[in-house]
Amino acid sequence: MLKGGRSLERQVSLKSGARVQDALERLGHEVVAIDVGGDLVARLSDERPELAFVALHGRDGEDGTVQELLEVMGIPYTGSGVSACISASDKVLAKHAMRDAGIPTPDFFAFSETAFRELGAAQALPAIEERLQFPIVVKPARQGSALGIKFARTPADVPTALVAAFSYDRKVLLERHVAGRELAVSIIDEGGAPRVLPIVEAVPEEEDFYDFEARYEIGRTRFVCPAELDDGLTTRAGAIALEVYGLLGCAGFARVDLMLESGTEDLYVLEANPIPGLTETSLLPQAADAAGIGFDDLVERILSAAGAVVRAT
Ligand SMILES: Nc1ncnc2c1ncn2[C@@H]1O[C@H](COP(=O)(O)OP(=O)(O)O)[C@@H](O)[C@H]1O
Ligand SMILES: [Mg+2]
Structure with missing residues (x-):
């Protein structure tokens, strides 16, 4: 299980990693936690894991770097492959791809x-x-x-x-800038086909709240799941998210962030996250929970989507 790393999202990743590790152990797997650093390749060569659960966010983990190394070493891993990680983690590449494909994204x-x-x-x-x-x-x-x-x-x-x-x-x-409601659509692979989970809405607790960084501080944003949307919008948002998932070539799981514009009711995709947070407060696990998929179950599904038959000890 790979966690930590050098990115600015290291702290989130350490939390995601710890939680994933507990789940993997409960599921009966033997887990070696690797904090990704200069000795990554050496550690992987020593441990020779059957599969790598990549619980990294941001640079290295989400941008295809670690995935490329795992490919080189022939170690199967969870989540999206190299090319999906490269295009999803770069908003400019992802937005060009979406615009070319006719998927709405803000100009x-x-x-x-x-x-x-x-x-x-x-x-x-x-x-x-x-x-x-x-x-x-x-x-x-x-x-x-x-x-x-x-x-x-x-x-x-x-x-x-x-x-x-x-x-x-x-x-x-x-x-x-798209003024409106903020929606997160989580997707997991189920039996080889991507499935849309209940949508999460992020509701800022303060009016006129434009300090985006502060939004991530606890208590400043409330999360509603399932988001209160009419069926038409729920279906549209799910369909757009699935299109993005397919377009970028995501696999296993991902989260697509959208804005629902006030007044026009138009949806715009901001970005896709190939390795979204898996902490206690993260959105994808909340969405899974709302669909009756507990955390251990979620981790199990992410493992099986990785294609490898991993035998529990
Ligand atoms: N074009 C936009 N219009 C309105 N809000 C935006 C826009 N871009 C970003 N935001 C706000 O900033 C947050 C983070 O932006 P996002 O593009 O998802 O980047 P990150 O990778 O940091 O999550 C969004 O969830 C939203 O609240
Ligand atoms: Mg985002």
Whole structure:
């Protein structure tokens, strides 16, 4: 079981990992927990596990790096493969793929640091602001847990927001803000076919609450599952999430984050998370629970979706 790692989401991953480890042990498996670091390949060569449960989030774990190493070593692993991880963990790649496939995602423009430094991309900002209209969401291409996401209300806010986003990644995106309700659609593979779990709605406890990073602090967001949506919307959100899952080539499990726009009732996909949190408070386990799938059962299903026949000891 791989956990921890170097990413900024290390702490979440340690919690996910500990919880997964307990479940695996309850299920009768022999578990070796590896905190992913410089000795990963050496540890894997020594342990030669039948299967790796990847409970990493963010850099290395979710972006295909660790998956590639597991492929090289011939060790089967849980969740999505290398290519799905690469495209899902990079919001710019994922959004281009979605836009090309006709899946609704908020309008956006993306830049690399080089475009700013060497090509004068800053001069293009007024045109972008004109196209996207304020407020604009500025985010790093590859990051999670809302880290580095800033909300620009006026042109004066944009440079600071860009600096913040560039401190997380060399590539950033400016995205149209969608005012509305925030929905998370979790998907798990069941008997070889992806199944949509009850939708979770994240309800911010404070009005006009645009500090996204603070939303992840306990008590500042309330989660409702199943979300109160009419059948039509529930079906639409599920169908869009499944399309994204298929488009990016996800496997085993994933969570797709969407916005339901107030007024228009249109749905927009923000991102797909190939390895969403598996902690006590995480959304995918909550969704599974609402479907009558307890945590151990969830872990068992993720294992069996990994295709390997893992014999309990
Ligand atoms: N375009 C947007 N419009 C409205 N809210 C947004 C937008 N982009 C991000 N957010 C808010 O920020 C949160 C995190 O954004 P997301 O794109 O899912 O990145 P992360 O990988 O950090 O979860 C969302 O759940 C939502 O609350
Ligand atoms: Mg998200």
